[in-house]
Amino acid sequence: MSQQEPGTPDTAAPTDRSGPYVGSPIIMATVRVVMPFVFTFGLFVMFHGADSSGGGFQGGVIVGTVVLMLGIAFGIEATREWIGSRLPVALIGVGMLAFLFTGIGSVLLGAGFLEYSVYHDLGIPHATKYGIEFVELGIGVIVAGIVTGLFFAIAAGLDGGESA
Amino acid sequence: MTPFEIALLALVVGAAVTTAALRSVLSSVVAFGAYSLGIAIVWVFLRAPDVGLTEAAVGAGVMTVLFLLTIVKTDHPATERTFERIDLRAAGVAVALVLVLSSTLFALPAVGDANSAVSDDDVSEYYLDNAYDETEVKNAVTAVLAAYRGFDTMGEAAVVYSAGVGLLVVLDREVFG
Numbered sequence: 001m002s003q004q005e006p007g008t009p010d011t012a013a014p015t016d017r018s019g020p021y022v023g024s025p026i027i028m029a030t031v032r033v034v035m036p037f038v039f040t041f042g043l044f045v046m047f048h049g050a051d052s053s054g055g056g057f058q059g060g061v062i063v064g065t066v067v068l069m070l071g072i073a074f075g076i077e078a079t080r081e082w083i084g085s086r087l088p089v090a091l092i093g094v095g096m097l098a099f100l101f102t103g104i105g106s107v108l109l110g111a112g113f114l115e116y117s118v119y120h121d122l123g124i125p126h127a128t129k130y131g132i133e134f135v136e137l138g139i140g141v142i143v144a145g146i147v148t149g150l151f152f153a154i155a156a157g158l159d160g161g162e163s164a
Numbered sequence: 165m166t167p168f169e170i171a172l173l174a175l176v177v178g179a180a181v182t183t184a185a186l187r188s189v190l191s192s193v194v195a196f197g198a199y200s201l202g203i204a205i206v207w208v209f210l211r212a213p214d215v216g217l218t219e220a221a222v223g224a225g226v227m228t229v230l231f232l233l234t235i236v237k238t239d240h241p242a243t244e245r246t247f248e249r250i251d252l253r254a255a256g257v258a259v260a261l262v263l264v265l266s267s268t269l270f271a272l273p274a275v276g277d278a279n280s281a282v283s284d285d286d287v288s289e290y291y292l293d294n295a296y297d298e299t300e301v302k303n304a305v306t307a308v309l310a311a312y313r314g315f316d317t318m319g320e321a322a323v324v325y326s327a328g329v330g331l332l333v334v335l336d337r338e339v340f341g
Contacts, residue, residue: 045217051302053213055309061221068229089332096325099318114314116299129300132310139321146328147226153335154233 023075031073039066046140050132056139063140064147076155085152091145098138102131169209176202187248189240193231200224210275214305 046059071079103114111118116131124130165173179199186192200223207216273280282288295307309317 049303050306050310053303053305054217055214055303055306058214058217058221061218061226065221065225068226072229089329092325092328096321099321103314103318114311114318116311126300128298128311132299132301132306135310135314135317136306139317142321142325142328146324149328149332150230150335151226151233153332154230156335 024073027073031069035066035069038069039063042066042144046137047133049136050129056136057143059136060140060143061147064144064151067148068151071151071155076152080152080156083148085149088145088149088152091141092149095138095141095143095145098141099135102135102138172202172205172209176206185247185250187243187245189235189238190232193228193235196231197224197228200227214303 042059042062042065044059045054045062046056049055049059067079067083102116106115106118107113109118109121114131114135116128118127119131120127176199179195179202182195183192183199186195200219204216204220204224207213207219273282277283291304291308291312295304295312296302299307299311301307301311
């Protein structure tokens with residue numbers, strides 16, 4: 001997970017206070033250590049929301065927070081180039097479509113909208129439980145995409161001076 | 165009230181007042197993060213861990229970062245005073261409003277009261293009795309959100325989706341031209 005690419009990105013950054021990014025070895029080391037745990041916790045909250053507190057929304061926000069931490073530690077522009085500015089938008093769309101198709105799929109199988117139990121006919125055990133989990137995952141993907149996309153969009157223009 | 169609850173309440177109220185009174189916006193944002201964290205603990209105390217998790221992640225985490233990113237773009241002149249000068253008349257109106265609203269507090273049931281209207285309501289009784297059998301999900305909150313009220317949740321997801329995509333389109337056009 002820890003791509004070494006944004007390792008020392010601050011050589012090209014301007015040294016005066018026009019850009020907010022200041023490379024700090026303490027923050028970089030802390031984020032490197034903490035990041036896998038936060039990511040795992042976010043996924044846990046997302047996948048385990050059906051049986052304990054949490055769910056797609058909270059898990060998605062926590063997963064999105066990982067990107068925020070990377071951006072603060074290694075520079076927002078470097079992180080944006082590493083992730084790509086299209087991926088968050090794609091995630092938002094994929095999550096929404098997953099939710100929609102879960103609902104339409106149960107109608108196609110002859111039940112009500114979002115009636116998860118009919119997916120049992122397709123051979124999925126515990127269809128209701130896994131249907132709920134799948135929908136929660138879709139919500140999580142939407143939220144994580146929006147958190148990272150908003151972060152990049154609001155931070156854009158900070159490094160480039162007065163481009164806004 | 166236990167000493168822990170009193171300390172928690174003091175933290176939340178103190179952080180809220182500090183947020184309003186501090187002159188530097190940066191300090192206000194930090195105090196606001198502390199306030200959100202306190203509120204998240206209050207939610208856990210009120211037996212609402214789902215809401216507490218949301219408040220901690222969104223209110224204390226993401227919102228603080230987004231606020232910081234926004235105020236980096238603004239000028240922050242050096243201030244000689246730490247606290248805002250308080251307008252006594254405005255403060256009086258605010259305190260009066262808080263007092264009037266607080267008078268309704270006595271009508272609320274106690275925390276965890278078994279006879280409150282919420283806990284002996286037919287609908288919540290039904291969910292608590294049948295959620296596990298019907299949805300095989302142990303967290304009744306998730307069962308209500310994703311199964312019984314799945315259509316509502318899809319509407320919420322659609323709202324988040326359209327708000328997010330709209331914002332991204334506007335901001336990207338604003339920034340990248």
